[in-house]
Amino acid sequence: MSAKRKRDGGCRRILAAVESTEAKLERNGTTTFVMSLVFPAICLLFVPFLLYRRPTMELLQTLRVSTGIGSNGVEPSRDRLLGGLLSPEFDESSCLSRFQSALYRKGSHHLPSQHLVEKLRRYEALHKKCGPGTALYNKSIEQLKSNQSTGTMECNYLVWIPHYGIGNRVMSIVSGFLYALLNDKVLLVHVPDDMDDLLCEPFPGTTWAVPKDFPVKDFHKFDRDAPMRYGALLRDKVISNDMRSATNAALPAYVYLHLPWYNSEWDRLFYCGEAQQMVRRIPWLFFRTDEYFAPLLFLVDEYSEELQRLFPEKTTVFHHLVRYLFHPSNTVWGHVMRYYHAYLARADEIVGIQVRIFPLVPIPFETMLNQIMNCALNERILPRPLEFEEKPQSAPPRNGLKVKAVLVTNLNGSYHDRLRDMYYEYPLEARDEVVAVYQPSHEQAQHTDERGHNVKALAEMVLLSFSDVLVTTAKSTFGYVAQGLGGLRPWILLRKPEDGEPACVRAASTEACLHEPPKYDCKTGKRGVDMSAAVPFLRRCEDVADGLKLFD
Structure with missing residues (x-):
């Protein structure tokens, strides 16, 4: 039987009582023995009242899954906060999918690391402090308008530009968010009309959408011929990866990172460690890509220790971040x-x-x-x-x-x-x-x-x-x-x-x-x-x- 059918109202009340009892017993170290007696009793008691909503075995399976006991002995994570990935600071009605999705999917056997959970909470605080409409954001906007770096800013930004279809867009946002996490940058996304009311805000108390009054309007011009493209600036020696110790006056206020599959060798130097040290000092980075470039960040030496702490299981990077960021409207x-x-x-x-x-x-x-x-x-x-x-088929049991x-x-x-x-x-x-x-x-x-x-x-x-x-x-x-x-x-x-x-x-x-x-x-x-x-x-x-x- 499938382990993910949505609980109805009656089942929800049963489960609340079960989970409360389980929590108390767990503290006394008697969960396994006592719950093995409690669950069958509860199921037998309430099944007659719920048969009109779902088959008996489906109800039993739902009860089993809600306790976190997996069919293979591993405890899958099915709580609505996804093991701490999601912040509880949201009004559920504003985005129903955020906390309901876990009820429909198979339980994940991959819990996020505690360091990732803490890092996400710190990022949310940074985004709330530096997001659109704040005093620090307005100060950074003035710097962007002048296109002159005026020194180290408290808030630095990574602006995502959509490219190709929805799948590619998700890949690129996940990659950009990981880069923002590693560099204490605030991720902003340009939401075109074709993405309006598609996704919920992922960060509490703020927005990740580029505001309508943003000084940069022609996002479609950010492509291989953009004058402020990182690869072109590097090729023409306007900037250099050796500028990581240069004065702020020598750095531009923004640079465009051209990272689709058709980028140049100069553009790809962005993935090198020396480039990271220099680019980090630029207050505004715009980027466009159709690629999932997260694996390349693991090749940068200065990120390796932090990435190991964030993702002890390297194969869970996409799984954790896509579930954290993407909630359908x-x-x-x-x-x-x-x-x-x-x-x-x-x-x-x-x-x-x-x-x-x-x-x-x-x-x-x-x-x-x-x-x-x-x-x-x-x-x-x-x-x-x-x-x-070969012979007439007998009627199967009803x-x-x-x-x-x-x-x-x-x-x-x-x-x-x-x-x-x-x-x-x-x-x-x-x-x-x-x-x-x-x-x-x-x-x-x-x-x-x-x-x-x-x-x-x-x-x-x-x-x-x-x-x-x-x-x-x-x-x-x-x-x-x-x-x-x-x-x-x-x-x-x-x-x-x-x-x-x-x-x-x-x-x-x-x-x-x-x-x-x-x-x-x-x-x-x-x-x-x-x-x-x-x-x-x-x-x-x-x-x-x-x-x-x-x-x-």
Whole structure:
């Protein structure tokens, strides 16, 4: 049975009493023995009153999960503050998803470190002190307008500029936030119209949105030809990484970091330790990227000790930070809840299948469909449909069917239709299972500049994160977001697997992949270096041949 169905009002009252009792017993060291007696009694007492809302086994499973006892003996974190990641200083009604999401997802077995929790609280205090509308922010704005560094400022800023689709935007914001944490900078995000009312504010008592009266207006001009681009300034010797001890008058008030996959060798020098020491002194940094560059920060010596304290498990960086930062607005959460309760809530298991076909690497429909089915059947993710029956199928027991809900996300409906028809037309090898196939939307083409499209895309990422088993497409940032939010190790559909290769492989962790890493070793000055061979905690990604991924 799935371990994440939402508790109704009656169950919520039961659980409150159970948790209160458990807390008292835990202090006396008698939790395990006594609760083993208490839970069955509570379940037997209240099941008759709640049967009209959910099956008995689903209720028992919900009760078991709420206690934190995992099916494998490990205690998953299912509390609404996510082990301390989230601040309790929020009004729940302002952002329903912030504290409700944990009720729908599998419990995470990765608790954040205490140092990360403390670091986040310190960052929130810094953001509240330096955020838009404060006296310190206004002072820094005057410096930005003059484009002259007037000395060390109490507040320094990192401004995010959107690039490409929602998945890429999430990747880049997570990376930027990690950089801000390491450098005591305040992260501000430019929210274009297509992202309006998409996400909740992640920091209490302040905002991360660039204000409407911000002196910089033409964010679209920050690209490879921007005059204040770090790589160009470095190439033209306007600035130098040796300026880390220069006078403030020699430094500009802002620099643009051009970090998409199509950046230059000069731009990539930003990831070197010497560059970090110089750039840190610039009050305003603007950046644009479509990459998850967090792994490269682990290569900077001065960050290594702090990163080890923040993330003792390196493979949890994306998982922790994406859950901390990204909470769908009430508008998006409404889409999620309506769909979930209409189609998925009664399923015993949810299988998410995320399909993305890239225009530059087209894959024929039948080829991709066969790959999906080979993966799903060979890895026992879905039951096998029989093409014909040798004898008439006997009726299954009325209360003995296990329902698998398959949630398909793709820009068109063809994969959903074929999977649905397959499981409708043919009987299953497993007689006690039924498969229901759903797809929330089929937009036909990506329209990142349209808010309505982005609302649906984010809602589907969140719905996929509710999966018990997740199948994703190689190199898809859409899939990365779902696996990070859900704490899931997905099965990845490989790009055009060769004969004899599996249709899919299991990801080693929930961590995302850096698709286009630099091949320059900052310490030796060598080019064409395979950084996956340089340190033990970086390896090649399962889905991108030249990509880099954090490993423990």
